[in-house]
Amino acid sequence: MISKVTWNELKNILKKGSLIEGVIKKHEAYGVFVDIGYNFEGLIQITDFKDSGVMTPNEYPAIGEKVEAVVLGFKENNQQIWLGVKNSQIRAAKNNL
Structure with missing residues (x-):
C-alpha cells in the first residue's frame, strides 16, 4: 500500500515525464x-488520449481499469496532476527509463 504524502513530496x-500506473x-x-x-x-484530458484523431467520452477506459500514463505536469493552485496516454508520450517515457 502506498502511503499518503504531501503535495510537495508527491512532486x-x-x-515530469515519468511513467506511472493508475x-x-x-x-x-x-x-x-x-x-x-x-x-x-491525476487527470487525463480528452486531448491527451490519442496522437491523432478525435477522442470521444464513449471511448474512455472503463472505471476500475488500470492504465499506464505519463506525468505531463503539475498545476499548483489546484494541486492537479496532468497525465497523458498518447502512444508517443508512453514511448518517450519508456525510452527515458
Missing part, C-alpha cells in the same frame, strides 16, 4: 480522473 516522487476512477466530458496512489488523482 518529488513523480517527476486506476480509472471517474469520467467527465473533458477527460478521466485516475487514482495514482499517494491519496492523489
